[in-house]
Amino acid sequence: DAGITQSPRYKITETGRQVTLMCHQTWSHSYMFWYRQDLGHGLRLIYYSAAADITDKGEVPDGYVVSRSKTENFPLTLESATRSQTSVYFCASGTGWPDTQYFGPGTRLTVL
Amino acid sequence: QQQVKQSPQSLIVQKGGISIINCAYENTAFDYFPWYQQFPGKGPALLIAIRPDVSEKKEGRFTISFNKSAKQFSLHIMDSQPGDSATYFCAARPPIYQLIWGAGTKLIIKP
Numbered sequence: 001d002a003g004i005t006q007s008p009r010y011k012i013t014e015t016g017r018q019v020t021l022m023c024h025q026t027w028s029h030s031y032m033f034w035y036r037q038d039l040g041h042g043l044r045l046i047y048y049s050a051a052a053d054i055t056d057k058g059e060v061p062d063g064y065v066v067s068r069s070k071t072e073n074f075p076l077t078l079e080s081a082t083r084s085q086t087s088v089y090f091c092a093s094g095t096g097w098p099d100t101q102y103f104g105p106g107t108r109l110t111v112l
Numbered sequence: 113q114q115q116v117k118q119s120p121q122s123l124i125v126q127k128g129g130i131s132i133i134n135c136a137y138e139n140t141a142f143d144y145f146p147w148y149q150q151f152p153g154k155g156p157a158l159l160i161a162i163r164p165d166v167s168e169k170k171e172g173r174f175t176i177s178f179n180k181s182a183k184q185f186s187l188h189i190m191d192s193q194p195g196d197s198a199t200y201f202c203a204a205r206p207p208i209y210q211l212i213w214g215a216g217t218k219l220i221i222k223p
Binding site: 033041042045048058073090092099101102105106 | 118144146216
């Protein structure tokens with residue numbers, strides 16, 4: 001089915017562990033985004049990518065790493081998870097203009 | 113200058129009433145203003161959007177009102193229904209950057 005998927009949907013990990021959240025889209029959208037959503041903060045942009053092999057920092061990039069070797073995939077890695085990274089993470093994709101972003105279902109990450 | 117301030121944080125409206133959510137910005141270079149709707153357990157989805165060259169855009173029961181001089185824009189939901197209960201986000205786009213998001217408004221429509 002066409003769309004944008006995220007995996008896993010739920011993840012519990014421990015402080016200091018590396019975690020990778022996956023995002024896959026079937027529309028061949030050039031832009032992809034990672035957000036985190038926390039109560040009181042709305043959506044905060046972590047990283048975005050304008051095309052394969054092109055990534056850039058958003059508002060809150062510290063502690064996160066991204067890569068985009070293929071247009072359809074945009075994994076987000078927490079190199080050493082911290083409790084402050086407990087959040088719901090959303091991946092989105094878009095064509096760039098107009099700025100409609102299509103969101104995945106989210107990954108709820110808990111860092112103990 | 114890159115902030116978008118959204119109010120109220122939460123809103124309760126009776127069924128059939130008008131729901132109004134407001135957003136304010138400071139950067140006059142913003143050139144695109146969307147509203148997204150998010151249901152519990154789902155990702156946000158585009159609801160309606162406006163550009164600064166128009167003062168109002170209507171799609172069904174949803175209307176964006178845009179006041180360029182006041183640097184404010186608002187979402188009006190007419191004849192609000194329980195199915196409209198969701199979190200609403202406003203956003204704004206600077207010309208060479210990605211969307212700047214408001215903090216969200218949790219809307220509850222009471223039957």
